[in-house]
Amino acid sequence: MILRVWSTICAQNVYEFKCSGPKACNFQTTRLKNVSHTQKRKSKTTFNAYSVANGDVAVMKGWTGKILRVDLSREKSASQEFDADFALKFFGGRGFAAKLLWDETKRGVDPFSPENLLVFATGPLTGLPLPSSSKMVVAAKSPLTGGYGDGNLGSWAAVNLRKAGYDALVVTGTSRKPSYIAIVDGNVRIEDAKEYWGMGSFETERKLKEKHGKAVGVLEIGQGGENLVRYATVVSQEGRSGGRPGMGAVMGSKKLKAVVVEGKKEIPLADEKRLKELGVEGYQSVLSRSNYKFWKRQGTMSTVEWCQANCVLPTCNFRENVFDEAASISGEFMEKLKVTQKGCPNCNMTCGNVIEDIEGNQSELDYENVVMLGSNIGLGDLKKVAHLNRLADDYGLDTISLGNTIGFVMEASEKKLIKEKLEWGNHDDAKRLIEDTVRGEGVGKLAAKGTRAAAEEIGQGSSNWAMNVKGLEISAYDCHSAPGMALGFGTCSIGAHHKDAWVISWEISFGRESYGPEKVAKVLEFQRIRGGGFESLVTCRFPWIELGFELEWYPKFFEAATGVRTSVEEIYTLGDRVYSLIRAYWVREYGSRWSRTMDYPPPRWFKEAPSKGAQKGVKLDVQGYDRLLDEYYVRRGWDKNGIPRQTTLQKLGLADVAQTVGKT
Numbered sequence: 164m165i166l167r168v169w170s171t172i173c174a175q176n177v178y179e180f181k182c183s184g185p186k187a188c189n190f191q192t193t194r195l196k197n198v199s200h201t202q203k204r205k206s207k208t209t210f211n212a213y214s215v216a217n218g219d220v221a222v223m224k225g226w227t228g229k230i231l232r233v234d235l236s237r238e239k240s241a242s243q244e245f246d247a248d249f250a251l252k253f254f255g256g257r258g259f260a261a262k263l264l265w266d267e268t269k270r271g272v273d274p275f276s277p278e279n280l281l282v283f284a285t286g287p288l289t290g291l292p293l294p295s296s297s298k299m300v301v302a303a304k305s306p307l308t309g310g311y312g313d314g315n316l317g318s319w320a321a322v323n324l325r326k327a328g329y330d331a332l333v334v335t336g337t338s339r340k341p342s343y344i345a346i347v348d349g350n351v352r353i354e355d356a357k358e359y360w361g362m363g364s365f366e367t368e369r370k371l372k373e374k375h376g377k378a379v380g381v382l383e384i385g386q387g388g389e390n391l392v393r394y395a396t397v398v399s400q401e402g403r404s405g406g407r408p409g410m411g412a413v414m415g416s417k418k419l420k421a422v423v424v425e426g427k428k429e430i431p432l433a434d435e436k437r438l439k440e441l442g443v444e445g446y447q448s449v450l451s452r453s454n455y456k457f458w459k460r461q462g463t464m465s466t467v468e469w470c471q472a473n474c475v476l477p478t479c480n481f482r483e484n485v486f487d488e489a490a491s492i493s494g495e496f497m498e499k500l501k502v503t504q505k506g507c508p509n510c511n512m513t514c515g516n517v518i519e520d521i522e523g524n525q526s527e528l529d530y531e532n533v534v535m536l537g538s539n540i541g542l543g544d545l546k547k548v549a550h551l552n553r554l555a556d557d558y559g560l561d562t563i564s565l566g567n568t569i570g571f572v573m574e575a576s577e578k579k580l581i582k583e584k585l586e587w588g589n590h591d592d593a594k595r596l597i598e599d600t601v602r603g604e605g606v607g608k609l610a611a612k613g614t615r616a617a618a619e620e621i622g623q624g625s626s627n628w629a630m631n632v633k634g635l636e637i638s639a640y641d642c643h644s645a646p647g648m649a650l651g652f653g654t655c656s657i658g659a660h661h662k663d664a665w666v667i668s669w670e671i672s673f674g675r676e677s678y679g680p681e682k683v684a685k686v687l688e689f690q691r692i693r694g695g696g697f698e699s700l701v702t703c704r705f706p707w708i709e710l711g712f713e714l715e716w717y718p719k720f721f722e723a724a725t726g727v728r729t730s731v732e733e734i735y736t737l738g739d740r741v742y743s744l745i746r747a748y749w750v751r752e753y754g755s756r757w758s759r760t761m762d763y764p765p766p767r768w769f770k771e772a773p774s775k776g777a778q779k780g781v782k783l784d785v786q787g788y789d790r791l792l793d794e795y796y797v798r799r800g801w802d803k804n805g806i807p808r809q810t811t812l813q814k815l816g817l818a819d820v821a822q823t824v825g826k827t
């Protein structure tokens with residue numbers, strides 16, 4: 164249904180939509196079906212009370228208001244318009260993706276079936292001339308975890324999607340042959356991708372740009388996605404990679420090699436002049452930060468030294484948390500090898516540090532990549548690590564899950580649980596395993612499934628050191644002696660990722676030993692702003708978390724773009740809504756298999772202490788962790804098993820979800 168004018172009278176929670184008429188659309192959602200030409204609706208919910216700047220009525224701006232739907236099975240596309248209620252409740256990105264997956268995937272859908280949705284969603288700040296604003300969320304039901312999965316990458320494709328007139332692209336169905344979606348010259352076409360199938364991500368993007376011109380944005384998969392490696396990612400611009408829980412594999416299952424987007428339109432803005440002023444001020448403010456210069460030199464890489472100093476550096480499959488060769492994979496060492504710097508569009512913080520690998524090829528390094536393919540597999544040679552990292556980018560494999568899986572296989576080999584011989588720190592062994600993983604050969608067949616499934620297959624207690632939560636491998640922070648960060652991993656919306664609650668830096672300065680409620684409060688605060696706010700406004704969180712760019716900028720950006728006034732507090736509420744919706748999705752998918760143990764970190768952190776460093780002998784305390792979890796559930800309004808209560812869902816404006824999931 165087309166929304167032309169909307170108004171919000173917050174005091175009574177009355178929403179008025181004036182629509183231009185019913186729309187013929189193949190992709191009906193509940194919302195579309197329910198809206199009539201002019202509809203007044205009383206809402207009893209208490210979700211964010213938005214007020215519209217400059218009066219009660221505003222033309223909807225900031226969003227393009229359209230989702231592009233492509234059904235690969237039927238070879239059809241359609242543009243679907245969404246309404247203000249959807250936009251204001253979910254903003255964009257993760258919020259949109261979670262709602263679409265909830266509404267449109269049937270319980271128990273096979274992630275590799277045509278019925279799974281592959282969502283590429285931007286937000287109201289994406290593509291605008293604002294600091295670090297070229298991000299997009301890619302989401303689907305995950306083949307690695309069986310729950311909600313997403314990732315966030317910066318790309319011209321995100322900017323161009325908005326400038327092509329869409330806030331999101333939703334792909335359903337499965338193509339009969341390899342294909343790619345081309346959104347060019349004002350048309351949407353499904354093109355033959357036979358000549359690109361089997362190519363790595365770098366070559367695919369280069370060839371597609373040769374064909375469609377340099378200005379297009381391209382999202383593609385490598386051979387990892389084609390061959391359904393369960394942690395295959397979507398890649399762009401030779402080094403932007405997103406969708407850790409196998410979004411690239413979902414793309415491969417749909418035989419979709421790439422998406423090519425050209426964008427030439429203006430993004431509709433409520434107050435263009437104000438937005439431009441804020442953009443100039445914002446970029447200047449980023450530049451003026453005291454740690455800006457150091458950030459440009461090292462980006463995330465300085466975290467190696469910090470983690471080593473604080474005994475949280477994953478080493479040999481998280482067995483230890485200090486690495487003897489840390490200095491040779493550190494940020495300082497990287498600076499000596501650095502040849503150039505790369506980054507996402509619209510960003511003046513460009514944080515991708517590029518060095519040459521052992522074969523003389525360029526490889527873009529980040530902290531996570533270097534540690535998971537370095538210390539976590541016992542490898543202390545940065546050029547060799549860079550080589551493995553480049554392979555991961557080209558094949559389109561998530562470096563975090565890959566590094567965990569290599570570490571797991573090396574440990575299984577050491578313990579003689581598998582017949583293959585792989586040694587800690589052996590680059591050739593790691594490289595061979597990566598290639599076997601992509602081809603699905605030998606032990607690579609096991610590795611392609613991730614650590615949870617691999618441990619289930621080889622048994623013999625290996626689940627104790629299969630380092631994942633809900634099937635998603637842990638990112639690069641050891642938590643033997645960091646209970647707050649362990650809770651962040653345990654309760655993260657997609658499985659063990661640091662992206663939502665990276666509390667470890669705060670935790671170590673606050674007091675790592677504590678299992679007190681302040682840890683829960685910090686995890687919640689971060690999940691709300693990082694997991695909800697940044698993922699749904701869809702903008703990079705680095706200006707804020709790394710340089711101290713104040714959160715108060717974002718409501719101002721939002722208002723200039725959309726004309727809708729909001730606040731940091733309301734963005735927190737959005738985060739709560741998105742988190743409870745995603746939790747409901749997990750519970751719906753797992754059914755009777757769901758229990759609070761799904762929110763536990765891996766047993767290794769409780770059972771085996773590291774043998775060296777200042778935190779030698781320290782491990783997590785089970786009772787302490789349970790106390791944290793209880794407190795977390797209470798504060799979230801979830802029951803003792805981590806299932807959202809009906810009252811919580813209703814309060815968050817998710818009454819429809821409460822009917823399916825939710826204990827009173």
Ligand code: PTT
Nearest residue numbers: 314315316317402403404405406407529531561562703704
């Ligand atoms: C992200 C995860 C991370 S988090 C890293 S390094 W990091 C790894 N990067 C990989 C890579 O590179 N190649 C590869 N083949 N696999 C990789 N897996 C890992 O993926 C990324 C930056 C980074 S670098 C981080 S923290 C921040 N993440 C953000 C986020 O999640 N949300 C947000 N609003 N802003 C963010 N800003 C920062 O973006 P996933 P990118 Mg990535 C080469 O995708 O699935 O979210 O996992 O997108 O454009 O490369 O930027 O120390």
Ligand code: SF4
Nearest residue numbers: 295506507510514703
């Ligand atoms: Fe991309 Fe880094 Fe800039 Fe964020 S800070 S937008 S990850 S280049």
